[in-house]
Amino acid sequence: MDVILHDLCGADPARRFSPYCWRVRMALAHKGVPHEALPWRFTDKAAIADAGTDKVPVLRHAGRAVHESWAVLEYLEDHWPGAPSLFGGEGGRALARFVNAWSDSVMVPGVARLVVSDIPALLAPEDAAYFTRSREKRFGRPLAEVTADRATAVEAFRRDLHPLRMVLRERPWLSGPTAGAADYIAFGPLQWGRCVSAFPLLEAGDPVHAWRGRLLDAFGGLARNSPAEDLT
């Protein structure tokens, strides 16, 4: 296969859950780029060391190894210019960077704080130990404590999604008449959450929920058919 993606997985190699890898998988599908999404685990640092990183996604193509999801999206746009655009032009590329910043700084920590304690049980033992140790250090407390109040904390998370909701109340996609990079960028954290936790991040009836459903169904149900916990 000409294109390889190192894609985070759990103990079950079919359990793919990284928010950043999901951005790339949706973008690869959008571009119609044939590829192999190889399972990669948190402690497989050696498999990607040559790419100069210890995190996925890493995309391999034509002897190059591109890491960091935003860099991979730009790489795909630039190297498959004849395939459907991810950005819809240079103005769209520039503002997708803002959506990326918003997703990384509002959505990712928002989802983490609601589901992080459910992740270790899905990981291989060595990965679970690594994950728990590194995340408890980051949060400064046991993961079970981080999510203990999630039944109420989810309200603030849903409020923080309001800018997304405002747009999706009036149109089906963020990116224009069809889905694009900005949609996949915002979808990644929600797909992460539903793949690792049965805790429902979204309410039925929320335009964000309906949009997530459209993205789950896109590309023949690529995201919907991946093993998940929250099936709402």
Add this chain to the structure above:
Amino acid sequence: MDVILHDLCGADPARRFSPYCWRVRMALAHKGVPHEALPWRFTDKAAIADAGTDKVPVLRHAGRAVHESWAVLEYLEDHWPGAPSLFGGEGGRALARFVNAWSDSVMVPGVARLVVSDIPALLAPEDAAYFTRSREKRFGRPLAEVTADRATAVEAFRRDLHPLRMVLRERPWLSGPTAGAADYIAFGPLQWGRCVSAFPLLEAGDPVHAWRGRLLDAFGGLARNSPAEDLT
């Protein structure tokens, strides 16, 4: 003049402060559209009633009256296609709508909560009474109470600007190689704040502060030369 903008003002007709009107004024300058920005006061409802609204901005051109700042930006892009683009293509137009939603739902209430009590003193008596009554109803308490803790509340506001900061740390504008609609959309609430209140919304050294400075200087200092209270 072929193009007229009804532009919110204070007791001094030169005091222009609406976040939504500032978006349009910057966009008119970007497009190089000759126009007259007529002073309009909160209680001048009759002057714009024919436009089917009781709020500015209202843009008059070729017998039409367009209201709501987003609609005006689209109108300018579509009716002056030969002038520099505000959106940089259709992808940029679509995502500028997200920036607009984020600015309206995060920045505007964030600024309001820090400066609203300073506004009545700048208004003509009739407008001040209208403004105080309507805003106290909205906040459910006296305006002085809303801003009483602003010395500490500003920290949360500055944190909420983080997505903007992430982008502006790495590039000078949101919209691409030059400023565009998304920049003006996010600038509007900050310009509103500095025009009505000496309370400093931003810290020197913040990339958002430096970006605001570049926009204040744009178009011959259009925004910098307008009467303001916060000169930091």
